[in-house]
Amino acid sequence: MSYVVPDELVTFADALADVSRAVIRPYFRSRLAVESKADASPVTIADREAEAAMRCKIAQRYPDHGINGEEHGVVRGDADYVWVLDPIDGTKAFLTGRPSFVTLIGLAHRGRPVLGVIDQPITAERWVGGAGWPSQHNGTAIRTTPCAALADAKLNATSADMFKGADGDAFTRLKRCVKITTYGGDGYAFGLVALGFIDLAVEAGLKYYDYCALAPIIAAAGGIATDWQGRPLGPDSDGRVCMAGDARVHRAALEVLAGT
Amino acid sequence: MSYVVPDELVTFADALADVSRAVIRPYFRSRLAVESKADASPVTIADREAEAAMRCKIAQRYPDHGINGEEHGVVRGDADYVWVLDPIDGTKAFLTGRPSFVTLIGLAHRGRPVLGVIDQPITAERWVGGAGWPSQHNGTAIRTTPCAALADAKLNATSADMFKGADGDAFTRLKRCVKITTYGGDGYAFGLVALGFIDLAVEAGLKYYDYCALAPIIAAAGGIATDWQGRPLGPDSDGRVCMAGDARVHRAALEVLAGT
Numbered sequence: 028m029s030y031v032v033p034d035e036l037v038t039f040a041d042a043l044a045d046v047s048r049a050v051i052r053p054y055f056r057s058r059l060a061v062e063s064k065a066d067a068s069p070v071t072i073a074d075r076e077a078e079a080a081m082r083c084k085i086a087q088r089y090p091d092h093g094i095n096g097e098e099h100g101v102v103r104g105d106a107d108y109v110w111v112l113d114p115i116d117g118t119k120a121f122l123t124g125r126p127s128f129v130t131l132i133g134l135a136h137r138g139r140p141v142l143g144v145i146d147q148p149i150t151a152e153r154w155v156g157g158a159g160w161p162s163q164h165n166g167t168a169i170r171t172t173p174c175a176a177l178a179d180a181k182l183n184a185t186s187a188d189m190f191k192g193a194d195g196d197a198f199t200r201l202k203r204c205v206k207i208t209t210y211g212g213d214g215y216a217f218g219l220v221a222l223g224f225i226d227l228a229v230e231a232g233l234k235y236y237d238y239c240a241l242a243p244i245i246a247a248a249g250g251i252a253t254d255w256q257g258r259p260l261g262p263d264s265d266g267r268v269c270m271a272g273d274a275r276v277h278r279a280a281l282e283v284l285a286g287t
Numbered sequence: 288m289s290y291v292v293p294d295e296l297v298t299f300a301d302a303l304a305d306v307s308r309a310v311i312r313p314y315f316r317s318r319l320a321v322e323s324k325a326d327a328s329p330v331t332i333a334d335r336e337a338e339a340a341m342r343c344k345i346a347q348r349y350p351d352h353g354i355n356g357e358e359h360g361v362v363r364g365d366a367d368y369v370w371v372l373d374p375i376d377g378t379k380a381f382l383t384g385r386p387s388f389v390t391l392i393g394l395a396h397r398g399r400p401v402l403g404v405i406d407q408p409i410t411a412e413r414w415v416g417g418a419g420w421p422s423q424h425n426g427t428a429i430r431t432t433p434c435a436a437l438a439d440a441k442l443n444a445t446s447a448d449m450f451k452g453a454d455g456d457a458f459t460r461l462k463r464c465v466k467i468t469t470y471g472g473d474g475y476a477f478g479l480v481a482l483g484f485i486d487l488a489v490e491a492g493l494k495y496y497d498y499c500a501l502a503p504i505i506a507a508a509g510g511i512a513t514d515w516q517g518r519p520l521g522p523d524s525d526g527r528v529c530m531a532g533d534a535r536v537h538r539a540a541l542e543v544l545a546g547t
Contacts, residue, residue, distance in 0.1 A: 120469070209383050
């Protein structure tokens with residue numbers, strides 16, 4: 028695991044976030060957001076335009092890299108490097124005027140997520156971290172917080188509604204074991220795990236572009252990011268993720284989720 | 288209902304929010320927040336100090352006014368004017384590093400909430416509105432958004448966990464009728480109702496200091512704020528509130544909550 032993301036790719040990822048932020052900002056809380064038609068809401072327009080701008084920049088600079096984006100699909104998915112993009116993670120947050128949606132920019136190397144950027148265009152917060160790059164928040168080094176036991180842990184999930192069937196039972200079990208549970212946040216909440224203010228973030232039903240950027244940032248802040256079985260996250264994960272600031276809480280959470 | 292809040296009280300309420308914001312800001316995401324003891328966490332300290340600062344300012348300027356605060360209790364509760372204070376509404380949001388907690392400053396006149404301030408110290412957002420004072424967000428006039436039917440409504444609740452027993456069933460029924468449901472936000476979400484980005488906000492288990500500031504702002508933005516029976520909110524309400532930007536959605540929501 029001695030792979031280190033080359034400097035120029037980290038710089039480039041940061042520049043991608045600059046482009047995306049500039050495209051998205053004017054659409055936030057625009058009056059259109061309230062009166063729009065369902066087929067071209069401002070969130071949809073902002074999402075598409077931001078992704079198009081990032082894809083254009085990638086194609087110009089790294090024409091052999093692959094791209095996997097929420098809005099415009101996959102090209103060169105088998106390339107050594109694949110950029111995994113979600114311009115607006117937290118569509119509902121954007122729709123309801125909350126500055127907690129984020130832009131997610133992940134970079135995978137040979138199928139493994141190695142670099143992530145989380146950008147919040149309105150509060151102007153940016154997280155960057157990955158292989159060989161300790162995580163930063165607006166340029167300041169960050170670390171997750173030690174937390175030995177579930178009973179002391181602050182748990183977050185975007186919504187309890189996304190856990191279906193047995194997953195719902197598993198989440199309810201977990202909720203009963205922790206100190207507090209908060210909701211909302213989408214990718215932003217994972218930034219708060221990296222910052223040490225949330226101990227445990229559990230979700231289900233995520234897509235690759237929802238977690239590809241998050242896993243490297245959590246890991247490079249001292250935390251751990253896996254699926255509910257404890258396996259590394261990759262393109263073929265089943266969308267159930269468990270990320271924690273401390274490996275002890277992570278292990279305990281997996282046990283409770285599994286019902287063992 | 289020709290009562291209008293005197294100018295000087297609106298100006299004073301704004302000044303209270305300035306004081307509270309200045310006290311709270313340094314505690315947000317302070318490292319202490321992570322490592323603190325349970326009996327004196329930064330959120331507790333910030334809450335107490337901000338309320339003490341506001342109480343002091345009120346006592347100096349309006350010694351005959353009453354005060355009802357979350358942290359330091361009630362004095363002169365039967366005065367004509369009572370200030371109702373919650374320096375940090377959204378303790379969990381504060382604890383988990385989210386800039387969505389708010390300071391709530393309400394003013395009641397003869398038991399009726401007549402003026403409200405919602406302040407977010409980190410994003411520097413402030414809502415002010417009340418009797419005779421159309422609601423503003425950072426100085427700009429705001430209006431709720433027309434929404435004719437529940438099927439088109441964006442619903443928010445801080446957490447589904449706060450609805451106990453039959454209230455939980457009522458909330459589940461309501462959730463099934465709306466377009467989307469979002470979670471989190473506490474008082475901030477009511478600001479988003481006033482801004483027109485959320486159509487309906489329903490909560491249970493609230494205290495007077497949680498909703499006294501919110502009801503006047505919603506009303507003065509063109510919306511409607513009541514308990515689950517459609518009664519005006521006051522000191523003796525049962526903590527179940529329903530606020531909407533449009534009276535049609537409000538009425539429909541009350542019917543679904545009542546199960547009729």
